[in-house]
Amino acid sequence: MSDKHLSTQFDAELSGISTRVLEMGGLVESQVVQAVHALTNFSGEIASVVLQGEERVNQMEVEIDRDLSAIIARRQPTARDLRLLIAISKSIANLERVGDEAARIARTVQRLLNSGVSSRLRLPVADLAFESELAIAQLRKALDAFARLDTARALEVLKQDDQIDQEFDGLLRKLITYMMEDPRTISSSIDLVFVAKAIERVGDHAKNLAEAIIYVVKGTDVRHTSMQNVEDAVR
Amino acid sequence: MSDKHLSTQFDAELSGISTRVLEMGGLVESQVVQAVHALTNFSGEIASVVLQGEERVNQMEVEIDRDLSAIIARRQPTARDLRLLIAISKSIANLERVGDEAARIARTVQRLLNSGVSSRLRLPVADLAFESELAIAQLRKALDAFARLDTARALEVLKQDDQIDQEFDGLLRKLITYMMEDPRTISSSIDLVFVAKAIERVGDHAKNLAEAIIYVVKGTDVRHTSMQNVEDAVR
Numbered sequence: 001m002s003d004k005h006l007s008t009q010f011d012a013e014l015s016g017i018s019t020r021v022l023e024m025g026g027l028v029e030s031q032v033v034q035a036v037h038a039l040t041n042f043s044g045e046i047a048s049v050v051l052q053g054e055e056r057v058n059q060m061e062v063e064i065d066r067d068l069s070a071i072i073a074r075r076q077p078t079a080r081d082l083r084l085l086i087a088i089s090k091s092i093a094n095l096e097r098v099g100d101e102a103a104r105i106a107r108t109v110q111r112l113l114n115s116g117v118s119s120r121l122r123l124p125v126a127d128l129a130f131e132s133e134l135a136i137a138q139l140r141k142a143l144d145a146f147a148r149l150d151t152a153r154a155l156e157v158l159k160q161d162d163q164i165d166q167e168f169d170g171l172l173r174k175l176i177t178y179m180m181e182d183p184r185t186i187s188s189s190i191d192l193v194f195v196a197k198a199i200e201r202v203g204d205h206a207k208n209l210a211e212a213i214i215y216v217v218k219g220t221d222v223r224h225t226s227m228q229n230v231e232d233a234v235r
Numbered sequence: 236m237s238d239k240h241l242s243t244q245f246d247a248e249l250s251g252i253s254t255r256v257l258e259m260g261g262l263v264e265s266q267v268v269q270a271v272h273a274l275t276n277f278s279g280e281i282a283s284v285v286l287q288g289e290e291r292v293n294q295m296e297v298e299i300d301r302d303l304s305a306i307i308a309r310r311q312p313t314a315r316d317l318r319l320l321i322a323i324s325k326s327i328a329n330l331e332r333v334g335d336e337a338a339r340i341a342r343t344v345q346r347l348l349n350s351g352v353s354s355r356l357r358l359p360v361a362d363l364a365f366e367s368e369l370a371i372a373q374l375r376k377a378l379d380a381f382a383r384l385d386t387a388r389a390l391e392v393l394k395q396d397d398q399i400d401q402e403f404d405g406l407l408r409k410l411i412t413y414m415m416e417d418p419r420t421i422s423s424s425i426d427l428v429f430v431a432k433a434i435e436r437v438g439d440h441a442k443n444l445a446e447a448i449i450y451v452v453k454g455t456d457v458r459h460t461s462m463q464n465v466e467d468a469v470r
Contacts, residue, residue, distance in 0.1 A: 058459035065456065069321065072307075073314045082308055086324060093325060176422050183418045187411050190428065197429075221300065224293035 010075050014084065017067060018147070021088055021095070024060040025143040028095050029136060031057065031102035032202055036132040038109045039195060040125045047113075050106035057099035061092050083219065087212040091146070094205040094212075098139065101198040101205075108191045121188045122178050124171060128192070131167040132199045138164065138206035145210060151217050151234045157210035158222075158230055164203035171196045245310050249319065252302055253382070256323055256330070259295040260378040263330050264371060266292065266337035267437055271367040273344045274430060275360045282348075285341035292334035296327050318454065322447040326381070329440040329447075333374065336433040336440075343426045356423045357413050359406060363427070366402040367434045373399065373441035380445060386452050386469045392445035393457075393465055399438035406431045 031053050038046035068089050071077075077085060112121065138157055145153035172193060179189045214222050220233040266288050273281035303324050306312075312320060347356065373392055380388035410428055414421045449457050455468040 055459075062456050062458060069314070069317065072321075073317055076311055079304070079308045082304065086304065086307075086321070089321060090325065090328060093328070172425070176425060179414065179421050180418045183415050186414050186421070190407070190411060190425075193425065193428070194432075197432075221297050223297060224290075 010071075010077075010081070013071050013075075014081065017064065017071070017085075017088060020060070020064050020067075021092060022143060022147055024057065024064065024092060024095050025139070025146070027053065027060070028057055028098040028102065029139050029143070031099055032105075032132065032136055032139070032199075035102040035105035035109070036128065036199070038106055040123070040129055042109070042113065044110055044113045047106040047109040050102055051110075054099055054103040057096060061096040064092050065089060080216075080219070084216045087216045091209050091212050094208045098202050098205045101201050104198050105195050108195055112188055112191060115188070121185060121192075122182075123192070124174050124178075127167070127171045127174060128196065128199070131164065131171060131196060132202075134160075134164050134167060135199045135202040135206070138203050139209075142206040142209040142213070145213050149213060149217050151214050154210035154213040155230060155234045157206055159227065161203055161207045164200055168196055168200040245306075245312075245316070248306050248310075249316065252299065252306070252320075252323060255295070255299055255302075256327060257378060257382055259292065259299065259327060259330050260374070260381070262288065262295065263292055263333040263337065264374050264378070266334055267340075267367065267371055267374070267434075270337040270340035270344070271363065271434070273341055275358070275364055277344070277348065279345055279348045282341040282344040285337055286345075289334055289338040292331060296331040299327050300324060315451075315454070319451045322451045326444050326447050329443045333437050333440045336436050339433050340430050343430055347423055347426060350423070356420060356427075357417075358427070359409050359413075362402070362406045362409060363431065363434070366399065366406060366431060367437075369395075369399050369402060370434045370437040370441070373438050374444075377441040377444040377448070380448050384448060384452050386449050389445035389448040390465060390469045392441055394462065396438055396442045399435055403431055403435040 031050055034046055034053075035050045037043070038050060068085055072082070072085055075081075138160060141153060142157045144150070145157065175189045175193055175196070179186045211221075211223050214220065214230065214233060218233050222230045222233050266285055269281055269288075270285045272278070273285060303320055307317070307320055310316075373395060376388060377392045379385070380392065407428060410424045410431070414424045446456075446458050449455065449465065449468060453468050457465045457468050
C-alpha cells in the first residue's frame with residue numbers, strides 16, 4: 001500500500017516533468033517560428049521579442065535539470081524510469097540549443113537591419129520559409145512523439161531528416177549563385193548561410209529527440225546506426 | 236564493512252568510467268588535430284584516417300552511456316555521485332559532437348580535393364591553424380580539469396572562450412575579403428567558413444565540459460549566468 005502510494009507520487013512527479021518539457025518544447029518552437037518571421041519580414045521588433053524569450057528558455061533548462069536531479073536522488077527509479085529521466089536531461093539540452101538557433105537568427109536579423117543592407121539583399125524568402133517549415137514540423141512531431149512516447153512517430157522524424165539537409169544544400173547553392181552575381185551581397189549572404197544552417201540544426205535536434213524517445217521506450221540506443229536497425233528496434 | 240566494500244567497488248566503477256571519458260576525450264582531440272592537419276596540408280589520406288576514426292568515437296559514446304545507466308540502476312548513488320554521472324553523460328555527448336566537427340572538416344577536405352580547387356584557393360592557413368590551436372588548447376584544458384575535478388582550471392576555459400569567437404570573426408572577415416576579390420573562390424571559401432565555424436564549436440564544447448565540471452564539484456549550475464556568478468561559485 002505504501003509502495004503503491006510512493007509509486008503514484010513518483011508517477012505524478014514524472015508526469016509533471018514531462019509537462020514542463022513539452023512546455024519548454026512549445027516555447028522553443030515558437031521562438032523558431034518568430035525568428036524566421038522576423039527574418040522574412042525584416043522586423044527588428046519581432047527579433048527583439050525572440051531575444052527576450054531566450055532567457056526564459058535557458059531558465060527552463062536549468063530548472064528542469066534541477067528537478068530531475070532531485071527526483072533521481074530522492075527515488076530509486078526503475079531501469080525504465082531512469083532511462084526516461086536521463087533521456088529528458090539530454091532532450092532539454094537539445095531544446096535549449098533549438099532556442100540558441102532561434103536567438104542566432106534573431107541576432108542576424110538585427111545585424112542585417114543595422115548594416116542597412118535590406119534594399120540590396122536578395123532574400124530567398126520562399127526557400128527559407130520552406131526549410132523552416134520542414135524543421136518546425138519535425139520539431140513538433142518529435143515533441144508529439146515525446147508526449148505519447150510514440151516510437152512510430154519518432155521513426156518518422158528520423159526518416160524525414162534527410163529532406164531538410166537537401167533543402168539546406170539547395171539553399172546554399174542558391175546563395176552562392178547570388179554572391180557570384182553580385183559580390184557586394186557576399187557579407188549579408190553569408191549571414192543567410194548561417195541562418196539556413198541554424199534551421200537545419202533545428203532539424204538535427206528534433207532527430208536527437210526522436211532517438212531519445214526510442215531509447216526510452218525500447219531500451220535500444222539507435223544513435224549512429226542504420227535506418228534498418230532503427231526500424232528493427234521500433235518494430 | 237559490507238558498505239565499505241560496496242562503496243569501494245562503486246568508486247572503482249566511477250574511476251573506470253572517468254578513465255574512459257578521458258580516453259574518448261584524447262581520441263576526439265586527436266581527431267580535431269588531424270582534421271586541421273588534413274586541411275592545411277590538403278591531404279586526402281589524413282582526412283580518410285579521421286573519417287575512419289569517427290565510428291570509434293560514436294561507439295565510445297554509446298558504450299559509456301550504457302555503462303553509466305547500468306551503474307546508476309545498480310547502485311544508489313549519493314547526490315554528488317549522481318551529479319557526476321549525469322554530468323558525464325552530457326559531457327560525452329559534447330565529446331561526440333567534437334568528433335562530428337572533426338569529421339565535418341575531414342569531409343570538407345575531401346570535397347575540396349575532389350573539386351580540384353586547391354590551386355585557386357587562398358587558404359588562410361596561419362589563421363586557421365591559430366584558431367584551431369586555441370580550440371584544441373581549450374579542449375585539452377577542459378579534459379585536464381575533468382581528470383582532476385579542478386574548478387579553477389575549468390574557470391580558465393570559460394574565461395578564454397571569447398578569444399576563439401574573436402578569432403572566428405577575424406577569419407570570417409578575411410574570407411569575405413577573399414571572396415570579394417575573386418568571386419570564383421566563393422564556393423570553396425564558404426567551405427572554409429564552415430571549417431572555421433566547426434573549430435569555433437570545438438571551443439564551445441570545451442566550454443560546456445568546463446561548466447559540467449563546476450556543476451559536479453560545486454553543485455552550482457553556472458550555465459547561462461554571468462562570469463561574476465561563475466567566479467563566485469568557484470571560489
